[in-house]
Amino acid sequence: MTTTSPWAEHPAAPDPDPDLQAAVTELGAAVRDLLETTVTTTVPAGEQAAVAAGVRGLTARLAAATRGRHTLSALDDLPTFRRTYSPVTGVGNGFAPPVQFRREGDTVVGETVLGLRHEGPPAHCHGGVSALLMDQLLGSAAFLAGRWGMTAHLVLTYHGAVPLQTPLVLTARITETSGRKTVVTGGIALAAEPDRELVSGEAVFVSPRPELLELYFGALTTADGSPAPGHGATDGTAL
Numbered sequence: 001m002t003t004t005s006p007w008a009e010h011p012a013a014p015d016p017d018p019d020l021q022a023a024v025t026e027l028g029a030a031v032r033d034l035l036e037t038t039v040t041t042t043v044p045a046g047e048q049a050a051v052a053a054g055v056r057g058l059t060a061r062l063a064a065a066t067r068g069r070h071t072l073s074a075l076d077d078l079p080t081f082r083r084t085y086s087p088v089t090g091v092g093n094g095f096a097p098p099v100q101f102r103r104e105g106d107t108v109v110g111e112t113v114l115g116l117r118h119e120g121p122p123a124h125c126h127g128g129v130s131a132l133l134m135d136q137l138l139g140s141a142a143f144l145a146g147r148w149g150m151t152a153h154l155v156l157t158y159h160g161a162v163p164l165q166t167p168l169v170l171t172a173r174i175t176e177t178s179g180r181k182t183v184v185t186g187g188i189a190l191a192a193e194p195d196r197e198l199v200s201g202e203a204v205f206v207s208p209r210p211e212l213l214e215l216y217f218g219a220l221t222t223a224d225g226s227p228a229p230g231h232g233a234t235d236g237t238a239l
C-alpha cells in the first residue's frame with residue numbers, strides 16, 4: 001500500500017532536567033570541537049602528548065559514574081525517540097554532526113555540515129558515514145510516520161562524492177507501508193543543489209516481533225532503574 005500522508009502525532013517528551021540537558025549539550029559540543037581539532041591539529045608531538053595526558057585526566061573524572069548498555073540516559077525518552085547520544089542526532093555525542101530531522105509536508109528534512117572527523121577520501125565524507133546518515137534519515141522518516149522499526153534492508157547508490165565543510169541537505173519520504181514493514185527512500189545533496197542527489201537510497205524498516213523485542217530490549221531500564229516505557233510494544237506503531 002502506498003501512502004501519501006502517513007505522519008503520526010507523537011506524545012510530547014517529558015521535560016528533561018534543564019541543568020543536565022545544558023551540561024550534556026555543552027560537553028558534547030566541547031568534545032565535538034576536541035575530536036575535530038585532534039584530526040586537524042598540526043601542533044608538535046610534545047604538545048599532542050601533553051594534551052593526551054590532560055584528556056585522560058578528564059576522562060577519569062567522567063568515569064567516576066557511568067551507565068551500562070541496558071540503561072537509558074536520564075535525558076533519553078524512547079516513546080519520542082529522544083536519544084541524547086545518537087552518533088547522528090545526539091547533542092551529547094561528539095562524533096555526531098549533529099543533525100536534527102523534521103517533517104515538511106510529506107518529506108523529512110535535515111541539514112548538516114560534516115567535518116574532517118567524518119573523512120573518507122581526502123576532503124570528502126567516508127562512505128560508511130554517509131550510510132550512517134542515510135540509515136538515521138530514513139529511520140527517522142519511518143518513526144515520524146508512527147512506524148518505528150529496525151533496519152532490515154538498506155541499499156545505497158553513491159552518485160557523487162560528498163564534500164566536507166559544505167552545507168548538505170538530507171530528505172526522505174515514505175513509499176510503502178505494509179503490516180510491520182515500512183519502505184522509505186531518500187538522499188543526501190548539497191544544500192546549494194538540493195535536486196542533485198550525491199547519495200540516494202532505500203531502506204526497509206521492520207517493527208520486530210514480540211520475541212525479538214523482548215530479546216533486544218527486555219532488559220532495558222530508565223536511568224532510575226524502572227522498566228523502560230514502551231519497550232514491550234508489539235503493534236508496530238511504537239517502540
Ligand SMILES: CCCCCCCCCCCC(=O)SCCNC(=O)CCNC(=O)[C@H](O)C(C)(C)COP(=O)(O)OP(=O)(O)OC[C@H]1O[C@@H](n2cnc3c(N)ncnc32)[C@H](O)[C@@H]1OP(=O)(O)O
Nearest residue numbers: 081135136139140143150151152153179181204206208209
Ligand atoms: C525523530 C526521531 C527519530 C528516531 C529514528 C531512529 C532511527 C534509527 C535508525 C537506525 C536503525 C538501526 O540502526 S536498527 C539496527 C540495525 N538493524 C538490526 O540490527 C536489525 C536486525 N534484524 C532483525 O533483528 C530482524 O531481521 C528484524 C527485526 C528486522 C525483522 O525480524 P522479524 O520481526 O522476525 O520480521 P519477520 O517476521 O521476519 O518479517 C516481518 C515482515 O518484514 C519483512 N521483512 C523482514 N526482513 C526484510 C528485509 N530484509 N527486506 C524486506 N522485507 C523484510 C518480512 O517479509 C515480513 O513481511 P510480511 O510477510 O509481513 O509482508
